[in-house]
Each structure stands twice: as C-alpha cells, then as structure tokens.
Amino acid sequence: MRARIAPIALVAVALLALGLAARPAAPARAQAPRQPVRLAFLGDSLTYGLHATSEERMYRELLARRILAPGGGAVVATVFQDPFGLTDDAVRKVFPLIQARPDLIILEIGNHEVFAGPEEVALFEQRYEMLLGYLQLTGASVIAGTVAWLNYPPTSREYRQALQVNQSIRSLCARRGITVADLWTPTVFRYEFLSQPGDPSVIEGQEGDLLHPNDAGHQALADAFWNAYLRDAARRRLASLR
Numbered sequence: 738m739r740a741r742i743a744p745i746a747l748v749a750v751a752l753l754a755l756g757l758a759a760r761p762a763a764p765a766r767a768q769a770p771r772q773p774v775r776l777a778f779l780g781d782s783l784t785y786g787l788h789a790t791s792e793e794r795m796y797r798e799l800l801a802r803r804i805l806a807p808g809g810g811a812v813v814a815t816v817f818q819d820p821f822g823l824t825d826d827a828v829r830k831v832f833p834l835i836q837a838r839p840d841l842i843i844l845e846i847g848n849h850e851v852f853a854g855p856e857e858v859a860l861f862e863q864r865y866e867m868l869l870g871y872l873q874l875t876g877a878s879v880i881a882g883t884v885a886w887l888n889y890p891p892t893s894r895e896y897r898q899a900l901q902v903n904q905s906i907r908s909l910c911a912r913r914g915i916t917v918a919d920l921w922t923p924t925v926f927r928y929e930f931l932s933q934p935g936d937p938s939v940i941e942g943q944e945g946d947l948l949h950p951n952d953a954g955h956q957a958l959a960d961a962f963w964n965a966y967l968r969d970a971a972r973r974r975l976a977s978l979r
Contacts, residue, residue: 769803770970774810776801777834777877779827780845781818783885783958787949788932791939794952799959800843804966813837823849823857824864831871842872843962845882845920847902851895858898862905869913878973880965881910882918885958886925887948916972918965923957930954 778784778797786795793799801812814837819826827846834842846868850861872879883903889896903921910917924930930953932938932945945951950958 768970769807769967772808772810774804774808775813775838775840775877776804776810777812777814777816777837777839777842778845779816779818779831779834779842779872780882781848782820782949783848783955784815784843784845785817785940786955787940787943788936788938788945788951789955790937790952794955795939796950796955796958796962797843799956800962800966803959803963804841810840813839818846818849821849823853824861824868828864828868828871831868835871835875839875839877841966842875842877842879843882844868844872844879845958847884847906848887850902851884851887851889851899855894855898858901861902862909865905866909869909869915873913873915878969879915880918880962880969881906881915882920882958882962882965883907885920885950885954886927888928888931891926916965916969918962920958920961923961924950924954927954927957930957 780797784797786792786797789795797815805811814834816827816830816834818824818830824846846865847861850858869879869881883906884899886899889899899921907917909915930950931947932949932951932954933947934945936945936951938944
C-alpha cells in the first residue's frame with residue numbers, strides 16, 4: 738500500500754520548496770581575471786622594497802604573483818620616484834611606463850609630500866591630477882594607493898599632512914573613476930609592521946629604520962592592493978554587462 742502523507746506535511750514540503758526557489762543565489766566570490774596581464778608599478782621607496790628581507794617579500798612582488806597567477810602575463814615596467822623627489826618627479830618619469838603599454842598600473846605615491854612642508858602638500862593635488870591624467874591616457878586600469886602610516890606621531894605635522902594627502906588622493910580618484918587601495922587603515926599605529934633598527938634589508942647597505950615596513954608591513958600593503966584589485970575587476974565586469 739502506498740504511504741499517505743499527512744496534509745500538514747504536504748504543506749510543509751511545499752513551503753520548503755517555495756522558500757528554496759525564492760532564496761537568492763549566493764553572490765559569487767570576487768576572482769582575479771583569468772587572462773594575461775601587462776602589469777606596471779610606479780612608486781616610492783615602499784615600492785622599491787625597503788625594508789623587506791628578500792625580494793620575494795616586497796609588496797610589489799607579493800602582489801605581482803597574485804595578479805599574474807590566474808592568467809599569466811608579466812611586469813612590463815617598474816618606475817621609482819627619486820628618494821628625495823616629489824610627485825613632479827614621478828610625472829617626469831612616467832613616460833617609460835606609458836611606452837610599456839600596461840593593462841594595469843599600481844600607483845603608490847604621496848609619502849614624500851607628507852615629509853615635506855605645507856607648501857609642497859599644497860602643490861600635491863595639482864601634480865597628482867596631472868600624473869593620473871597621464872596614466873589614464875594609456876587606457877590601463879589604475880589602482881592608486883593612499884599613503885601608508887610610517888610611524889607619524891598622532892599630534893605631528895606629518896600625521897595631519899598624511900590625512901590631507903589621502904583625502905586628495907581619494908577625491909581625485911573618485912572624480913576619475915579610479916579604484917583606491919586604502920594603505921592607511923591597515924597600517925596606522927601598527928608598530929609591528931615597522932622595520933626595527935638592526936633588521937636586515939634586501940637593499941644592500943640598508944637596515945630597518947622604524948619608518949619603512951618590514952615583511953609583515955609589506956604583506957599588509959600587498960593585501961590592501963589585492964583587495965582593491967579584486968574590487969576593480971568586479972566593478973569592470975559589472976560595467977561590461979550593462
């Protein structure tokens with residue numbers, strides 16, 4: 738004899754089925770594009786690698802491996818700001834990067850203005866706007882980092898200027914539709930991310946200085962840029978579907 742299902746059980750089964758049918762699909766996890774990427778970097782001493790203990794632990798190397806892993810590609814240009822240069826120096830050095838025809842540019846500039854006087858901070862916005870304009874002429878995606886916290890005391894002029902520079906970066910990038918990697922929030926007051934005097938550095942003749950990041954600090958920078966890269970890729974995918 739065929740078993741009979743009680744009416745209340747039938748209702749429960751029906752409601753369960755409706756509930757499952759109506760439940761929205763779980764959002765897909767952000768993924769890196771699976772295609773070759775022509776990657777370029779433009780930055781200061783953090784991008785240069787001070788004070789990681791090996792080249793493999795520099796943030797740009799950590800980030801490049803993650804970006805290139807899904808679909809391959811190569812780093813086609815790496816341009817460093819002069820150790821004592823400001824953003825106008827980065828503007829002067831940008832053309833080899835443009836000629837490399839990158840698909841993606843990682844920009845990490847602004848720390849030098851933080852250490853300079855208010856007059857240079859006042860000029861930062863104009864210079865940074867010019868730099869962004871040149872980079873966007875390539876047609877590449879640009880991901881711009883804010884400045885990181887480099888042991889600025891909270892009551893110092895440098896701390897205030899870092900906040901000012903970061904606000905300029907966010908505002909200018911918002912106007913141009915450029916994704917910003919927040920390097921400030923994951924590093925601010927994280928003393929354990931600073932290299933210590935006597936710490937070894939991959940850069941010959943250098944050692945830790947209580948300013949530049951150590952290996953953990955470089956990992957934090959790489960993570961912040963990676964998260965921004967995934968957000969940028971997701972945004973571009975959505976835009977292509979419209």
